[in-house]
Amino acid sequence: MSVVDDEDATLRERLADEPVPALRVLAVVAVLVAVEFGALANLVMSLPWDAVGAALPGFLQGAAATIAGVGDGLAGLPTLLSRSVIDNAGYQLPSGEWVGTFMGLSPAAAWLLRVALIYAYGFVWLLVGWWSYLVYRDNYRHADWAPVDDMVGRFRNHSWGLFGLAIIFAFVVLAVFAPALGPTTVDANIADPYLHSIEYYSEETGGVEEIYVGDANGESQSRGQGGENVGPMQYDQYDRFHPFGTLPSGKDLFTFMAAGARVSLFIGVASLVLAGGAAVVFALATAYYKGLVDLGIVIASDSIQALPQLLVIMLASFVLSGTWLANLYNGGVVLALLFGLTGWPGLWRAVRGPALQVSEREWIDAAKSFGQRPSVTMRKHMLPYVVGYLLIYASLTLGGVIIGVAGLSFLGLGINAPTPEWGRAVSAGQPYVATPSWHISLLPGILIVIVVTGFNALGDGIRDAIDPQSDVETGQQDQTAAAGGGA
């Protein structure tokens, strides 16, 4: 049991009683935040505050402007893992010396170093998360054992689930740190190439020249035949390093992919939050009230499921393409909404069974009998049993959404150009699959397969972890069976 003697103490009192372990965790977290503070502030400032500011009454706008100023200032703070600290952009002099890169390393080495550091940083966060769970469990939790301990234990022994977790971890880091991970930025390389320029060493003039990125891109296209190809892990003629090669337009594929991961993750998560939320609310309502409520939702969901999902989404995104809605997050919001609205019946079907099952348990009757409110009964006594199933099915569905978005973008619907999206890369590379520029379609394609597999594996792992029955024949079951009680 915990060190705290007074079992009555709230969590806060327990923390005050024994602050050292918590402070240790807090210190590590603070350090982790500090090294990336600028990036965090940047992220905060990149949200559409202008819209919020405009909505505020006049006298507050001044204050908001001040805060915005401070925020921008903070966003300007240097961060450890930004590209400006470990820069991979530069040019090579004939002597072989690199100019402008981090400590004169080659761009490839500098980039790899940065990638390694960023992943290490992400991994440290993961460890800190695990560590703080352990600290909480060992120092601050009242119960010396909780069902979640067994779940964590089962997940830790689930290699397929752990594999999924690793993949998803890599994917999420890719999405979160996209601006810092790419060898260049979306702004400079993809969105506004003619507003940015780079320096390079020209053999013709024998000196350092400047060129618009757009022009440079034009010289580094990957078009399969005729030598026009910048493949994976190659430099182009302007000494730019392309880990995944370039697109047919000469833009950097890795930067494109990293930014696309953000879009995919956003659409996937947003649509599943929407669909999952609706599914859970409906499932709890049907299970608790049954009867007509159930019937109504069954009919609604059956009607939606009778429609071919992808066709409806294509139709709707085409219809909506001209409206303001289509411009939010470059069309990502529309896709998230559409996938959410058409996706909930599937999830609802999946969690309705478990919800009905748990609604038959006597503790629901017990809660009713002492007058617990229906909403609380659903939240406290039913939701915890349903949410596990939801996580599984959601993680299984997420892969489908990513494929769906990629498919739509492949067809030219979905995410507006030039915003990066994986499906568009596959689409752009399609003519070159059988040429030296095979990487354009293949690398994004393989990544999609890996990520979808990863989500499925993670879903499997969570399912097996939360299901005590999967703890095949281990003590728990036999114990209770043997320990007596049931006649």
Added chain:
Amino acid sequence: MSRPGPERTATGLAGLDCDPGETLLSVRDLRTYYESGDLIGGQPVKAVDGVSFDVKKGETLGIVGESGCGKTTLGRTLVRLEAATGGEVRVGDDDVTQLSGEDLQAWRRNAQVVFQDPESSLNDRMTVGEIVREPLDVHDWGTPAERRARVRSLLEKVGLQEEHYYRYPHQFSGGQRQRVGIARALALEPEFVVLDEPVSALDVSVQAQILNLLMDLQEELGLTYLFIAHDLSVVEHICDRVAVMYLGNVMELGPTEELFEDPANPYTRALLSAVPEPDPTAEIDRMTLRGTPPSPRDPPQGCPFSTRCPVKIRPEGFEDVDDETWEAIEVFRETLRARSRAERSLSEQAREFLGFETRFATVDEVVEELFADRELPGSIREPVDRATDLARDGDEAPALDHLREELGSVCDHEPPAAHGVDATARESRCHRHDDEYEEPAAVGPSVGDAE
């Protein structure tokens, strides 16, 4: 609306504050029907079908009966887990079945349930402390610290340790989990507790512990119990009065001792005689009942027990028919009843329609077997033949009606009224208590503790 706290005394419902021995609950003609699952048509399940009794403050009223007799539904209706279809449950001037708002909350605070299955009645993602505390949270009882203190004292009261507060239900045995369930039911200091088969999932030795605990708590807290059980020996031990239910009706109701010593109703007699005595030398004089209880969707028109009653009254003019023949007629009726209840698949309906043979076409064999070597008087032969003809065509219901018309007695036609038995306030529903018939005890074998 002052929040109830540790010093709370008033119950919130005037009728609940009566003195021990006075009537706490008065149930009158209570009915609870479940609608059938079918969207159109379909008979409702008459789980509780017109039940009347009083519960006195501080007593333990036992409800016994076989599964499906409606005893659990009755308990659930009293605590408003099911909506009553008709009748009333009076507490003072209030009708529990009609309460709403504040009054309903007050009733919920004062009427609690202990459930049968300790595996299912505790949410196993909550700690024991949270489980017992939940009713206190719902009714905003005292301050959080007072609530925790109350949970602690409750755990101790039901024989658990304080440190069990932060354990999960998995970590307990069945008996301990049932103690947690009892602690939860007592959290709000209720007046009335429905114990729905609280010990039937437990082993005997654990069962005895829980029964002792329940009796101690009743004495200490002045609780009123409605004890629902199918185990007669448990009921005999713990209850002051017992109501015996069959098919949604209370067949007999009276003080435990008298009822067990000298059961008046034929059903009570059959039930008591069916209980195996833990004494291998005991003489068994058993009234084994035929068949199974009828469906509560379609209860018999007369006495609910008339389809299985071993001392059913014969109609006039048939008193001299020999017992075996009469038994054969009852079996024939039971068979037809079972057939009328059997579901016919679509293909069977089609076969019947087209005149092909179905499994229902075997009625002649049944009749043959039952009546072949018996000499039937014409007054019996005629209705049996007619019924056989009808049943052969798949019309069991008219066949049954015909048999009831021709061969049915008062037991088949009229539901019996409650008759006072003994000098005590015992009542039993049986036509045999009418002066014109012999008492059930005079007809059947002797049953009961006093032999």
Added chain:
Amino acid sequence: MVADSSRSDAGTAAEPADDRLLEVENLQTVFHTERETIRAVDGISFGIAEGETLGLVGESGSGKSVTARSIMGLVDSPGELLPDSSIRFDGRELTGLSETQYESVRGGGVAMVFQDPLSTLNPVYTVGNQIEEALSLHRGLSGLEATEKAIELLEDVGIPDAARRVSEYPHEFSGGMRQRAVIAMALACDPDLLICDEPTTALDVTIQAQILELLADLQEEHGLSILFITHDMGVIAEVCDRVAVMYAGEVVEQAPVVELFENPRHPYTRGLLRSIPSTQRGADRLETIEGEVPTPNAPATDCRFAPRCPEAFDACREVHPEPVPVATETADADADHTAACLLYPEDETREQAVDRHAIEDAPPGAGAVDSGGESR
């Protein structure tokens, strides 16, 4: 595990008799889990004579159902029978038989009736189909012949209108009727021994009375031996000739039924009988056995009942008791009454009794446990 090999000669009291149909000796069934090995049945011995009904009574977790499954060869991984176990049926050793060999035992000699008839019957086949399947497997009947036999069997077990019922599905049967159908299936293979695992626990008393009556009739008619497993002392009193009381995987007392009820010797049996409400009419409080049934997960080195036993003394926590004859003066002289408790034999001093148990229990070569006295 060390003590296992020594326990085979433990059944001094349960002399194997030649005329017994079933002879179980030192049966040990264990279940392996990640954390521990649960010794669900831990070295029990008993026998059933032809036409006899032996009751196996105990609380849940005492190992009575596992005993039944062990005899039926239905113990699957992660469970196993330890090598010293012996189950002889009709003179044939059953332990170590292959699955196909066991098929013939289950079809020919031993049949089982489970607690829950609904899970025994397959919901997608008619009752008739399932009985006919058993008939074709065990008696080679098929077609019309099998159907007629199935109807006959259903009539035998008291199902009215059997000709119609034979083509109905299990869900169309009521609980009692289902159990009758299950018994009919068991009878289809014409068994000599019927193992009934809590056959009436799920049924109402009036239905239970019908089923018990039926079993008694069938036993008389077919000369069946019955192993009747239940936790209900009332049922035991009614149907059994002899009774074995199980506690935590062991048989703690074994006696003819009247002797057991009139003269229970083991403190557990006494407690069990006393905690039944109907044995204590008029008593204000029920006597209880405090505590819970333990899960046996290691070879016993003490009395497993000692922590709950009102009569326990120091040696009970150090010496594992063996069954010893405890028949009293009043009882039939050759009443086969044994109890595994250090209080017995009663005619010896406590030290002598403890030593006797210690010697019988100890592995050969190892010194007997010092039993808290000057005995050694």
